[in-house]
Amino acid sequence: MTIYVNRVLNMKQIKAIGFDMDHTLVRYQKKTFEELTYSEMKNKLVSKLNYPKRILELEFDHELTIRGLVIDKQNGNLIKISLHSRIKQAFHGTRQIDYKEMMALYRGEFIDLNDKRFEAIDTTFSVPYAVLFSQIVQLKTDYPQEGYPDYNTLEADLIDALDMSHRDGSLKGEVAKNVSKYIVKDEQTVRALERFKASGKKLWVITNSDYNYTKLLLDYAINPFLKDGKHWRDFFDLVITLAAKPRFFTEKLPFLQVDPETGLMNNSEGPFDKGLFQGGCAKLLQRDCGFSGEQILYLGDHIYGDILSLKKSCNWRTALVIEELEQEVEAFNKGASVLKKIESLMSEKMTCEKKLDELYAQEYENGLKIDKKSVDQEFEKIKQIDGQLSEQIKAYQAFFNPNWGEVMRSGQEASRFAGQVEKYACIYMSKVSNFIDYSPRTYFRPHKKVLPHEF
């Protein structure tokens, strides 16, 4: 599997590789875990926030959303925007808003994500959260008498329900009870990491999860594949739990040493570049390891928590794990012939439009009587092409998410999500084990980007 490159990255210069744990170093069974999150959130909405019991009857439909969408809290819509903040698609509840209605509502405005009215949904939990948002907006439309709150409150309550499920341990508790149901065992990850280790690179885990949960997951996903009965504590040079990212990258927070047998904590004077810790910060870690930011590569799955702040404050190199990518690339390959058809229809349409322009020019520029029959013929052709185009676009989208299409693209442009990836991640991949096909000394170079005037 491929690693994609936004910016030059010479692995020979990388001295240490840090990994986020959840959904990066350790993968989850995506849909199963999303369904669990969804159902925990539903329970919290009803039992703690007094939402109508009807919510409990809702079923998880993961196709209602994709990662990277934006919630418009004023109108209760879910929208997809392009890299340039133009709105491309919108749903109200589970109903797609047609193009005309969408244009009337948003009047081609640029979506400013600094505006509190909008909420970008980019995390691993964005799917269950956005699915529930859509479904409850639909219930509010269908059953106005049942007293669902306004969209702003609904959005805040969903965040609250998600936080409660984290805080009271109901999500992690359920994973702990059924590790094999929720966690993926991937030997290739360990094999890929071994290659880095053999080439002298330090391996770090920097996770926001607590020690007990970290131990549970690493015992399950890493230990079975280590050679000679080794333990993950020996394999990783440094493991930092409860790291409080993104503050880990931006603030000066103290480290606590963790006793691996009891899980109990002690104050520690360091050095902090080896061993098992809780908390801490990038500043002290860098002081003790002696590596410059450019010599450290960090891999995470969360643009805001893992990547954005470290890029801005520490100058570490960055890699993003985007689970959806594997499916996205597969769909892209499957849809290639349909895409060709779309391109050829577009070119036919452009020929008709050019012909029309020429016909009109006869009237405006040369004062001749317009050839109405030819004009009508061209309009008729365009109408037919448009019909075929919309069918083909639908067929192409169906290879991806049937409601929203691609995660990384928004029509002809990159999606906002893809724009974030390009801006903040030096390289990106669907999973850590993709490194297995690359030497630890690889010089990652991006493809030359073709600019409009270079076509």
Ligand SMILES: [Mg+2]
């Ligand atoms: Mg993570």
